[in-house]
């Protein structure tokens with residue numbers, strides 16, 4: 001097993017008397033897609049917020065590789081390699097889809113588009129932008145203003161922009177929520193492409209069991225803010241305690 005790319009240790013947050021995430025210790029590894037499941041209110045989104053920095057931990061730590069990122073701001077964590085879809089504040093609605101991706105690639109590479117850039121650098125940036133455009137299957141929308149994209153297209157663009165930033169950790173919170181049945185596969189394909197990269201660590205909060213089955217290498221279950229189970233999908237889904245608290249009722253709802 002390689003060194004963890006991300007690790008939470010005794011991670012805890014209290015809201016007044018309520019402990020929403022309670023001493024969660026968990027390591028995540030490159031090349032692994034972990035799906036976080038649990039009943040409503042279990043603490044999944046709060047756990048994500050603690051990792052990406054939207055909420056400050058009451059106690060415990062978050063490490064990205066060897067770096068303690070517990071007290072870093074969300075933007076600082078993003079620069080260090082935490083990529084969460086909704087953190088995308090770099091969307092320019094009036095610019096075209098391709099321009100948006102180019103700007104994200106440029107921001108990542110730290111390069112400008114000035115006249116005095118070496119031509120080969122500009123070519124590389126354009127090629128990268130086109131690669132992410134193609135990965136997101138948005139070629140036919142390349143010159144459309146980002147604001148004119150339908151909902152499904154915007155979600156694909158979000159993922160393309162996230163890919164352009166080349167994070168080490170990808171975090172998706174119900175990535176197909178609100179999407180129609182015909183739109184969802186394109187976003188799931190994109191996540192499958194990311195998941196195929198052995199250097200990337202993918203974390204996914206998901207309720208839909210078909211999505212869990214399709215993408216999970218590992219499942220962790222949160223319940224009342226605590227880590228209830230952690231293991232291979234078949235093993236976790238078969239465990240009685242998980243069936244009792246979550247999968248039994250959830251399967252009926254989502255099957």
Ligand SMILES: Nc1ncnc2c1ncn2[C@@H]1O[C@H](COP(=O)(O)OP(=O)(O)OP(=O)(O)O)[C@@H](O)[C@H]1O
Pocket residue numbers: 015020038039040041042043044045046047
């Ligand atoms: N900012 C906040 N202030 C107070 N309580 C909060 C706050 N954020 C979350 N909580 C509480 O923490 C608990 C966990 O919420 P969270 O949204 O993380 O659950 P979840 O597992 O993501 O649920 P769902 O599947 O419904 O999205 C809930 O009881 C919620 O009401």
